[in-house]
Amino acid sequence: MDVILGALGDAVRLMFGLDRHLLQIVALSLEVSLSAVAIATAIALPLGAAIAVKNFRWRQAVIVILNSLMGLPPVVVGLLVYLLLSRAGPLGELGLLFTPPAMVIAQTILIVPIIAALARQAVGDAWREYQDQLRSLGASGLGAAFTLVWDIRFSLVTAVLAGLGRASAEVGAVMIVGGNIEGVTRVMTTTIALETSKGDLPLALSLGVILVTLVLLLNAAAYTLKEAAQRRYG
Amino acid sequence: MRTPTFILPLRLKDVSFLAAGRTIIDCVSLELAAGPRTIILGPNGAGKSVLLRLCHGLLAPTFGHVEWAHVEQPGERRRQAMVFQRPVMLRRSALANIAYALKLAGVPLSERESQARAALESVGLAHLAHASARVLSGGEQQRLALARAWALRPEVLFLDEPTASLDPSARAEVERIIQAIHDAGTKIVMVTHNLGQARRLGDEIVFLHQGRVVERAPVDRFFNHPASAETEAFLKGELPWT
Amino acid sequence: MDLKRRLMLAIAASILAASPAVGQQTFITVASTTSTEQSGLFGHLLPIFEKKTGIQVRVVAVGTGQALDLGRRGDADVVFVHDPVAEKKFVDEGYGVDYRLVMYNDFILVGPKSDPAKVAGDKDIVDALKRIKAARAPFTSRGDKSGTHAAELRLWNLAGIDIAAEKGPWYRETGSGMGPTLNTASGMNAYAIADRGTWLSFKNRGELTILVEGDQRLFNQYGIMLVNPAKHAHVKRDLGEAFIKWVTSPDGQRAIADYRIGGEQLFFPNYKGG
Numbered sequence: 047m048d049v050i051l052g053a054l055g056d057a058v059r060l061m062f063g064l065d066r067h068l069l070q071i072v073a074l075s076l077e078v079s080l081s082a083v084a085i086a087t088a089i090a091l092p093l094g095a096a097i098a099v100k101n102f103r104w105r106q107a108v109i110v111i112l113n114s115l116m117g118l119p120p121v122v123v124g125l126l127v128y129l130l131l132s133r134a135g136p137l138g139e140l141g142l143l144f145t146p147p148a149m150v151i152a153q154t155i156l157i158v159p160i161i162a163a164l165a166r167q168a169v170g171d172a173w174r175e176y177q178d179q180l181r182s183l184g185a186s187g188l189g190a191a192f193t194l195v196w197d198i199r200f201s202l203v204t205a206v207l208a209g210l211g212r213a214s215a216e217v218g219a220v221m222i223v224g225g226n227i228e229g230v231t232r233v234m235t236t237t238i239a240l241e242t243s244k245g246d247l248p249l250a251l252s253l254g255v256i257l258v259t260l261v262l263l264l265n266a267a268a269y270t271l272k273e274a275a276q277r278r279y280g
Numbered sequence: 281m282r283t284p285t286f287i288l289p290l291r292l293k294d295v296s297f298l299a300a301g302r303t304i305i306d307c308v309s310l311e312l313a314a315g316p317r318t319i320i321l322g323p324n325g326a327g328k329s330v331l332l333r334l335c336h337g338l339l340a341p342t343f344g345h346v347e348w349a350h351v352e353q354p355g356e357r358r359r360q361a362m363v364f365q366r367p368v369m370l371r372r373s374a375l376a377n378i379a380y381a382l383k384l385a386g387v388p389l390s391e392r393e394s395q396a397r398a399a400l401e402s403v404g405l406a407h408l409a410h411a412s413a414r415v416l417s418g419g420e421q422q423r424l425a426l427a428r429a430w431a432l433r434p435e436v437l438f439l440d441e442p443t444a445s446l447d448p449s450a451r452a453e454v455e456r457i458i459q460a461i462h463d464a465g466t467k468i469v470m471v472t473h474n475l476g477q478a479r480r481l482g483d484e485i486v487f488l489h490q491g492r493v494v495e496r497a498p499v500d501r502f503f504n505h506p507a508s509a510e511t512e513a514f515l516k517g518e519l520p521w522t
Numbered sequence: 523m524d525l526k527r528r529l530m531l532a533i534a535a536s537i538l539a540a541s542p543a544v545g546q547q548t549f550i551t552v553a554s555t556t557s558t559e560q561s562g563l564f565g566h567l568l569p570i571f572e573k574k575t576g577i578q579v580r581v582v583a584v585g586t587g588q589a590l591d592l593g594r595r596g597d598a599d600v601v602f603v604h605d606p607v608a609e610k611k612f613v614d615e616g617y618g619v620d621y622r623l624v625m626y627n628d629f630i631l632v633g634p635k636s637d638p639a640k641v642a643g644d645k646d647i648v649d650a651l652k653r654i655k656a657a658r659a660p661f662t663s664r665g666d667k668s669g670t671h672a673a674e675l676r677l678w679n680l681a682g683i684d685i686a687a688e689k690g691p692w693y694r695e696t697g698s699g700m701g702p703t704l705n706t707a708s709g710m711n712a713y714a715i716a717d718r719g720t721w722l723s724f725k726n727r728g729e730l731t732i733l734v735e736g737d738q739r740l741f742n743q744y745g746i747m748l749v750n751p752a753k754h755a756h757v758k759r760d761l762g763e764a765f766i767k768w769v770t771s772p773d774g775q776r777a778i779a780d781y782r783i784g785g786e787q788l789f790f791p792n793y794k795g796g
Binding site for chain 1: 336338354384412
């Protein structure tokens with residue numbers, strides 16, 4: 047218990063000390079995870095919406111697979127992306143291994159299923175409500191899907207946040223494809239892993255507190271936005 | 281000037297609709313022509329909503345054909361519109377909801393706002409043009425749904441129990457609008473279980489019972505001289521629940 | 523299809539634009555071990571080299587086995603590890619060139635103060651290991667094909683013990699780096715063989731303390747080599763060579779010797795040659 051309380055105190059001191067090194071790690075963590083979320087959302091929202099709205103032959107199977115992919119182990123994704131980006135691998139020419147873009151790619155792959163599956167759920171529910179009216183007005187399959195997604199955009203924030211939570215919390219993927227290189231690919235989670243393995247538990251714990259606080263703040267901001275929109279638009 | 285192609289009359293030929301093993305519409309043949317306001321009446325479970333959706337194209341018949349005089353091509357402006365029991369509005373302003381429908385109908389951007397405003401005025405909602413559609417009252421939303429349908433200048437307007445969820449004053453307002461739409465030249469096909477409303481708004485009654493058309497007659501004859509036993513029982517309120 | 527194509531372009535553009543820019547600075551990738559990194563040696567050594575040459579050294583710190591594998595795949599320019607047997611094989615197979623010995627440090631046997639196997643102060647590591655096995659005292663091994671793990675296995679061999687066949691529940695393989703293995707040893711009050719560098723900067727010691735040290739057989743040699751450009755054309759030969767040459771130069775060797783924790787020198791430079 048003392049260790050935890052001590053860590054909370056250290057965390058506050060670290061945060062307010064604005065240690066340059068720490069700020070750099072935090073900044074990189076945010077850049078990587080937010081980039082991954084942005085790209086994943088651009089892919090996953092239309093994907094989830096399309097599956098929700100269109101009736102095609104393998105639909106049920108696709109939904110089951112999508113839901114299962116939500117549980118992709120980060121370390122497995124990391125390994126697969128590593129094999130892809132390694133010089134000995136098919137995309138080795140790009141020289142992306144051990145760089146932040148590699149981490150963004152790995153995290154994007156990890157969270158696309160989460161956002162897509164949750165979006166499919168939300169859009170599917172909304173489609174049941176809107177379907178008859180939209181079709182009556184002459185909205186086509188894809189056009190109707192986009193209109194729907196835009197209309198329920200605030201409830202889709204939840205799906206995006208789930209993706210953000212997964213991305214900022216994982217360590218397995220970024221560790222393997224990033225290499226945890228000091229000053230280049232070291233993010234909060236890999237730093238926590240490193241400090242833990244060095245036995246510096248108080249420092250690791252403080253960093254953990256900072257990470258959780260950041261994610262908490264992001265979620266609070268998104269929640270407030272959602273509530274405000276709900277009141278305005280109904 | 282192009283000769284306008286009319287989609288009426290609508291012909292249903294031996295249309296049946298089955299779902300989950302049950303026959304909901306049983307071999308219905310019907311012709312709906314321009315002019316009279318057609319009311320579809322019947323007890324609960326008779327299949328009225330399903331029949332309406334089959335006509336409008338939201339459902340495909342299991343057997344039989346739904347034939348319009350002119351088949352609407354994709355990309356062509358829709359000549360039919362439908363208003364549902366519960367209005368479905370997008371999370372936008374009242375004006376934007378109508379503009380959206382106009383956009384789908386191919387109305388150029390420059391004309392959408394003026395046409396949408398005109399539609400709102402005709403239903404008395406001009407003062408709520410910029411209000412969020414989903415926070416309006418039930419009656420206001422239904423009037424907005426009618427404005428949206430009317431802005432499309434449809435040849436046929438289908439209505440599925442449009443006032444079932446409204447209080448009497450809102451209901452009266454909605455009935456007034458439906459009448460106005462008819463006066464402007466649109467064919468009305470409406471489902472209701474409200475006998476008084478059927479009398480007020482209808483020219484002819486199509487009586488549906490257990491998926492079959494049991495009787496079809498002009499309003500007066502239907503109510504004063506019912507031709508079948510089921511109709512009599514229904515009018516007396518005695519028809520068993522199906 | 524127009525919509526789909528626009529979507530693809532948008533995705534490609536955002537990957538490039540949204541992700542943090544890859545450093546435009548000149549750099550080399552060095553595959554090294556967790557013990558070198560976690561001892562803090564690189565934190566001391568690399569800034570000196572970078573200031574002198576402007577070349578950024580990016581260290582990927584994994585176990586020796588994995589570091590050599592990175593070299594085989596061409597994912598690193600230079601390999602800097604501590605397993606002479608594996609290193610020789612690597613060079614013989616043609617994956618590494620310009621192989622040089624750089625420095626040595628030593629391994630130590632740590633264990634709980636309670637010392638159930640009674641090995642404290644023993645000058646003979648092989649004897650100590652025999653006693654630990656006889657007492658079936660808890661022992662944590664890295665079990666991860668690292669240089670430290672390889673050294674540990676060699677010592678069991680010298681003790682005449684076929685550890686793979688004769689291990690029991692007292693022998694715990696963590697399959698992880700030095701730090702996590704020490705964490706486990708600390709948590710279980712177990713013995714472990716560790717490199718002095720990691721031990722000196724390890725903060726979670728619990729009941730553990732150094733019990734056996736100084737035996738010549740605990741000597742731990744580090745070697746450095748360039749990944750063979752003949753096998754991987756993209757290897758940064760000149761920059762990699764610059765690093766190797768510096769590390770084995772009088773300046774580099776002195777920098778290595780200067781690194782201390784709590785006044786104690788960790789690594790002893792021993793490059794001989796021209």
